[in-house]
Structures are given as structure tokens and as C-alpha cells.
Amino acid sequence: MGFTQYWECKRGLDTEKFKAYVKDVKKVLEGVDIICHENDMPETPPTIKDDLIRFNGKGEDGHETFMITPEPSDFEFCKTARKPYDKYVVACLILAKFHFGDAIEISSDGDLEDWEDGLCLAQDKTGIILDISFDEEGNLKLV
Secondary structure, eight states, rough: OOOOOEETTOOOOHHHHHHHHHHHHHHHHOOOOTTTSSSSSSSOOOOETEEEEEEEEEGGGGOOEEEEEESOOEEEEEEEEEEEETHHHHHEEEEEEEEHHGEEEEEEEHHHHHHHHHHHHHHHHHHOOOOOOETTTTEEOOO
């Protein structure tokens, strides 16, 4: 199954804002035992640094690696196949939209219902109240 999340940031992301974003991502990923650096490296923790966030689900619960940096990108994606780590990818993307606004475009093969778990996770772990929608082109918007 090819369920995928997409994003692009053609101008790159502000490095100071990225550091603040990393702090929120740490809150979301802290202590999560279903994610790791790569699905075939279950004992290696996710990478969460001031210039890189990278993780996957463990073993069979992983699919493609989620990786985001402040560097410019024309087209990035993470095919999660709806595996359990998808909600962490979604939470990270929602927080990216919160921190970077129009500097990042985010879309999905899913709809709002598919993003509900990630939205709740991002809100619960950070305390940030977020409301999302998708515009007519299918891009994530904060409302």
C-alpha cells in the first residue's frame, strides 16, 4: 500500500525556527518505542538534531524513512503505508506547518480523518492548539 505524506520547502527553512521546531518534535517523539533511526536498526534511536529530524518505524512496522532538514527541497515524501509510525510523521508535518507557515507546503494521500491521530498527538505533547484543513489543491492549512 502506498499511503504517502508529501512536503516541499523551495526556499529552505529558517534555521532559528528549525531549532524551535526541533524542540516541539522532541516532545512528540520522546520515549516512543515504535520508532527508530531506520526500520532495520531498531536499537538506534531516531535522529533529532538542530538541523535534522530522521526516523522510521521499527522492523515490519516501518516503511520509508521520514527526514526533514532546513535545506531547500523541491519534493520530499514519506510513504508510511498507514503503519503505526504514520501518526508521528503527521504530527511532525503539522508542527512544521505551525513553525514555518507558507515556507513549507504539505499534502497527503489521506484526508482530515487520516490526520486526526497525528493532530491529537501534536497538541497533547506540545500544548499548542492546532486546527487544520486541506485547501482545494490538497495542501495542509492551519485554520
